[in-house]
Amino acid sequence: MSKAELHSAGKPSFLTTCAGIISSLALLIHTVFLGVFLYAFILLRIILPARQAQQLANPVITAIASLWLAGILWWLNNVHRVRWDIRGLSRQGKKDWYLLSANHQSWVDIFVLYQIYHGKVPLLKFFIKKELAYVPIVGQAWWALDFPFMRRYSKQFLAKHPEKAGDDLKETQKACEKFSLTPTSVMNFLEGTRFTVAKHRDQQSPFKHLLKPKAGGLAFAIQALGDKFSALTNVTIYYPQGIPSFWDMMCGRFKHAVVQIEELPIPAHFCKGDYQNDDALRLEIQQWVTEIWLKKDEQLSDLAGQKAEPL
Numbered sequence: 001m002s003k004a005e006l007h008s009a010g011k012p013s014f015l016t017t018c019a020g021i022i023s024s025l026a027l028l029i030h031t032v033f034l035g036v037f038l039y040a041f042i043l044l045r046i047i048l049p050a051r052q053a054q055q056l057a058n059p060v061i062t063a064i065a066s067l068w069l070a071g072i073l074w075w076l077n078n079v080h081r082v083r084w085d086i087r088g089l090s091r092q093g094k095k096d097w098y099l100l101s102a103n104h105q106s107w108v109d110i111f112v113l114y115q116i117y118h119g120k121v122p123l124l125k126f127f128i129k130k131e132l133a134y135v136p137i138v139g140q141a142w143w144a145l146d147f148p149f150m151r152r153y154s155k156q157f158l159a160k161h162p163e164k165a166g167d168d169l170k171e172t173q174k175a176c177e178k179f180s181l182t183p184t185s186v187m188n189f190l191e192g193t194r195f196t197v198a199k200h201r202d203q204q205s206p207f208k209h210l211l212k213p214k215a216g217g218l219a220f221a222i223q224a225l226g227d228k229f230s231a232l233t234n235v236t237i238y239y240p241q242g243i244p245s246f247w248d249m250m251c252g253r254f255k256h257a258v259v260q261i262e263e264l265p266i267p268a269h270f271c272k273g274d275y276q277n278d279d280a281l282r283l284e285i286q287q288w289v290t291e292i293w294l295k296k297d298e299q300l301s302d303l304a305g306q307k308a309e310p311l
Contacts, residue, residue: 020251023075027250030071035137038064042144061144062123068141069114076111080252084115088261092120095183097228099221099266100124102235103210103296104189107246112237112257113187124185127217146178176224186225188218190289195243207293209300215289219275219282226271231263236296238303260299264292 038061045057076082091098098121102109110126117124123145130149133139143149179186190213193199205212222229237259244254267288273281 016251016253019080020247023079023250023252026075027072031068031137034064034068035141038137038141038144042140045144058144061141065123065141065145066118069118072111073115073118076115076249076254080249080254082115082254083256085256085258086116086261087259089116090261091231091233091263092117094120094122096121096230097179097183097225098122098185098233099218099225099229099231100185100187100233100235101190101218101292102187102237103195103300104191104193105195105237105239105243107194108239108244108249108254108257109189109237111249112259113235115257116235116259116261117185122183122185124187125179126187127189148174148176176221180225180228186221188221190214190218190293192217207297209304210293210297213289213293215282215286216275218289219270219285222266222270223272223275227268229266229271232266232292234262234264234292234296236260236299236303238300240303258303260303 041057041060041064045053045061048057098117100113100117102113113124125145125147127150128142128147133143133149176186191211192214193211195209195211199211203212218232237257239254240256240258241254248254267284270281270285270288275282275285
C-alpha cells in the first residue's frame, strides 16, 4: 500500500470536522448514559458470590455492551451511511464457539467486525492491551465482559527479565479456559498491532499488505478450547478509499468497506500437544498460519486492483 492510499480516506473540511465533533458528542453522551448502568452492575458483580454474579450481573453487563455497540452501528448505517460489501458470510448462531482472525489496519476494523457479527454470534471478545483497561467506562466494560488483557513486553525488557518470556501466551491460555464455560467468539488479530508503512518496513515483512503474523496466541486459543472450535473464520478487510482512522469514521469520511470471509477447517491434532515445547507442532502451526497470510495478501492485492461491487 502506498503512503497516499493510507491517508486517502478523505480530506478534512469544515463540514466533516463539524460532523466529527457532533459524532463525538453523541458517542460521549451514549457512553456516559449507559456507563451509569454499567457501573451499577459491575458493583453488583463484585459484591455477589461468583455463581450469582454469573446468573444475574453478567447477562445485564453483556446487554449494556450490546446496546452501546448497537448505537454506534446505527450511527454508521443511518447517519454516515457506510456501504458494506460482505462476501462469504455463512456460519452464524449464538450457541456455538467461534475463532476469528483478521488483518488489522485501524481501530475501524473492530466496528467492521461488529457490523458483520453483532447479534448473530456470541459477543466478540478481543485480546486487549493491558494499558487500555484504564480507559474510563470502556476499559471497565472490557474487564467486566472478561475480555483478555495482554501485557506486551519489549525486547529490551525481556533481555533483562527473561523469566517474563511467554507470559502473554499464558494469559491467552488462561482467558480461553474461562471461555470454555459458555459459547464465545474469540477474535485474534494475528499481526498483534495495526499495519503502518513504518512497521511494515521495520519488520521487513515478506507480505505486501500485511505485517508478519504471530501464531502463538491463536495456537493457545485452539489448544485451550480443544474441539469447541469447528473452524477458523478468516476475515479479510479492505478499504477501497484508503485506510480510515477512528477520527475519519467519526467525521463520516469512512464510506466503504469490503470484507471477504472464509471458514477454514482446523486440523484436529492442533488442539492436542504442546505448542510451546513441541518444535514440530509449532512449526506446523506457523506454516499453516503463513499459508493463510499468503492467501490473504493475494486477496488484498486482487481487491486493490479491482473496483469492488456489492454482492
